[in-house]
Amino acid sequence: MTLANYCLIAACLLPIVCAGLAKSRGFGKPRREGGFDNRDPRAWLARQQGWQARANAAQANSFEALPLFIAGVLAAQQMQAAQARIDLLALAFITLRLAYIACYLADKASLRSVVWAAGVACSVALFFA
Template sequence: MTIAEWCVFASVMLYLLTIAPVKWLGAKQFDNARPRDPAFYQDGIRARALGAHQNGIEAFPFFAVAVLLAEFRVAPQNLINELSILFVIVRSAYVLTYVGDRPALRSILWALGFVITAAIFFLPLIRNYLHV
């Protein structure tokens, strides 16, 4: 497996691990029979963790497809790997800023993550100009 493919796995783990601590820390109020109970997520940090989790689910498909498409179309693997690592780092920072209630920085990181994913997606298109 390539580093980029491991980053796809890491991005899944990131959005799963975004919500797990909130459920664990609120175990007394969390009802596993009703894991999506909106009342549990009304608390500020819980609501933000849920938002970061949901956004991770939304960001994942484009990132995964971009990586697989770039690899399938034989874009430079070192660039796919480097951009994928950068994506996971940016998304990790995004989660921290979301949970930490830093909306302006969070929006910047979201945009940066999207640009990184788009760059991976378009690597096959520009590979002839990269000389890598």
């Protein structure tokens, strides 16, 4: 398995990590005290504020970023591009997504947008690798 394939798995797990962060303050508390409500998790998440709300938004964006990245890796591999280049772009994408999530949690909106754009550029570059 290539490094890019491992990056595909990592990219698929990032939204789950963000969801866990968004829900973390509610774990272990009873629902009546504001704890996580697994009966209506989307409504519970929609009521969150601050970094938890931003973690939930990062979760949604991480899911949104997946199709282009997955397609880019698979297209590059199908076109038999240099695997080292594919691996480099995939690793750069994952690194940028981690930075993006960190920027989202830290409420660094302008930097987050720059990092997001660089991640999209990596995904698009895979089609031309």
